[in-house]
Amino acid sequence: MVPLLLLPLLWGGSLQEDPWFELRVPESVTVQEGLCVHVPCSFSYPGSSWSSPKKLYIYWFRGGDNDYLVATNDQTKTGKMGTQGRFHLVGNPRHNNCSLRITEARKSDEGVYSFRVQADHMAYSYRAKKLTVKVPALTQKPDIHFPEPLKSGYPTNLTCSMLGSCEEGRPLTFSWVGRALDSLDPQTLHSSVLTLTPRLQDHGSNLTCQVHLPGGQDTVERTIRLNVSYAPQKLNISIFFSDVAVPKILENTSSVLILEGQALGLLCAADSSPPAELSWFRGSPARNATRIYRSANLDLPQVGAAEEGDLLTCQAQNPLGSQHVSLRLSVVYPPRLLSPSCSWEGEGLHCSCSSRAQPAPTLRWRLGEGLLEGNHSNASWTITSSSAGPWANSSLSLSGPLGSGLRLSCEAWNAHGKQSAAFLLLPGRSVFLAGAVPAALGGAGAMALLSLSLCLLFFCLVKARRKQASGSREGLDDEDPVMGTVAWDINSRIGRLPGWLSC
Template sequence: MVQEGLCVLVPCSFYYPWSSQNYYNILTYWFRGEGNHLTATLVATNYYWNKVKPEIAGRFKLLSDSTNSCSLSITGARKEDQGAYFFRVERGNDKYSYKEKKLNLQVTAQPDIDFEKPLVSGQPARLTCTVWGSCDGKAPLFSWLGDALDSLRSMIKNSQVLCFTPRLQDHGSNLTCRVKVPQAQVSTERTIRLNVSSLKTVQNASSLSILEGQAVRLLCEADSNPPARLSWFRRSLSENDTILSNSSTLELPSVRRTDEGAFTCLAENYLGSQLVFLSLSVNSTPHLQGPSCFWEDKVLHCSCFSQAWPVPSLSWWQEDQALRAINYETSKITTKSEGPWANSTVSLRGGLGAGLRLICKAQNAHGERSSAVLLLTGGRPPPFTCAEQEQGSWPLVLTLIRGGLMGAGFLLTYGLTWIYYT
């Protein structure tokens, strides 16, 4: 193979069993073509009577007059020089064409760019620009051009071997090797498109908060070449973890408190693997239970419970006033919380009039819930109720009337039974 416009030397030697009585000069020939020596094109010979075509003369030369040398020099190679060549030797009546061992000449129009190894983002790379063929005189002049080389010094870019570190953004950009051969007045170049492999995940956030019951779509992205295989796992990656999704997205149509925790995205290609971790927090609006009330030793006790995340705060109100702002001689409010649960108890003694309306209110950053209990009258109510009926003389009169009616009924039943049997 030879670069168009350059030179190539083809070393060659041969052997032929000449007869001992053969005193003729050895004549050597090089032909181009698939036919015999009569139809093929003569390109070089040491027999001055045979003429070579003007466009070929001077560019193909036999290098030695040695009796067993067939070395050939080609200068200023052209595209039309490409093809098959065979060697022929003559000495008197001994003549032979070496058609079983041909020279196949390829003429390329561009230099070759060779990679020591595939390009990987962030890893040093070594590229070589190669021209096939050489000529006597100065060596070819090399230069490299491309956006990936903007930061390199000029002396590094004017060498046959290029050393640089490709970046992710260099993938798909052009790189050109330009070669100039002064003595042959030839300038040629080759441009390639860089294929830079990479594995890089894109993480927009490491944590996410969402309200319970809402839908969420988790997205994992990898800026990689070749494209990375993406999958989602729950918690940390281990052999026992179940794959939740074999794509870049993970759908959670209705988030529950049990979904809270860590999720892992795995990105893989032939360069290796990377993990992206996401912590999911599930928040909720308050759920309220109560209030419920009971009397004990002339003290009214009311309590309520609430569940939410973040844990809600509980407060007691009378109409539109916080209970802590009302001046009761004896009152006590106790509030406790554990995990997502909060409970509050209020104890009131004395000064409780009819129509007392107590409100328990639960509140966090995501919402508010409230519930009320109404104290109907003063006095001591039946157990486990906050409503009370007034006690006095009327209940006693009603009780006596009910007793008289029951007695009269008994006597009437007894009298009718006696009459029936007598």
């Protein structure tokens, strides 16, 4: 009898929730215009946990009355125009589920919503618990998802999605825009999934996904900048000389001319994404060359002749590949005379002269006021010259009477300098090597060398006169040939005097 007495109280509900009736629903939900929202909801009533009424209907109303119906499972009732097809019950009322889904939200959907349950002999409005729906303007932007990194030449699927869009509502309209799409079929640009094979030239370009929402004029978009990974390319070497401020750029394997002793700076650069690791090798990396520096810069403070022909290689490497470029050092330097000498052979004088330089030097002889070069001969002299690589050799044979004090010199020269060695023919068939003089020798050094030569010449003449006065003629005629040698250090300003120098 007690339940019958309660029915009049339970029918209408009250502002103070009856402990037998409970509604669990958020106080407020927010959904932007054109999007969807799911409102979780559950309810209970007396006997809901153990009874199973024949009829069980639930209703959602907007406003404070029960006239503006928006959703129900009662097929005899229909929702108000403007909400039909957009407000859906998504739970099973017999499982105490009253969840609501709002699709394609409109500004007019804003308001307070109330819930009502109706069973066989019971109806109750949960007036103490309300749902507030807020519908602000659309600001949500779509999202673009894709596996990273984007690799040049590899197909990739990019997906455009709209958080809060409705799966059960009318479909969204997608459009893709961007320079990277100029080679694609336009029909493929209106799907939420785009298959793109990025190219190297697409790196850094913009890609936009536009989404048009149904039921309105709203279009939202998201733009991303493509970060395309690719192997190193356009590798080049910038060359800095110690006396040249403007660098020279090499892209292909070639030689670089540099003067011996000059400083050389090399800077390697490559276009790659991600940035490549740059290293320097002596030789070619393909032949197990030795890494000499792990950096883009390689500084050679003083290039020596021993580095002539060296192959220097810059390698750029990232996870997608590698590339290398090489240059060969061509070290140029002025001539160096090596062991010029003269000796008496029979009734003639035989002199030889060798020089090394890069490029190969030219050798010639000066006899008195005359200039002798090449391969020539006559009754008085014969010249034989040859060259191989950086070496040049020349020999001079003189026959017939030679006057005392005859001047004879060997000269070696190329585009980068000149060096000469002078011989003096002294009485008694002696040959004196006055010294090797590089073209770069300053006036003070030349005067010092000349003074030294004159002093030695005077000393030798005095000694020869004394020998004549003591009747040593026979000893002079039997004197051994005199061989002359010169060692010249390119880094010094004055030659080292030969150890044999005596009269």
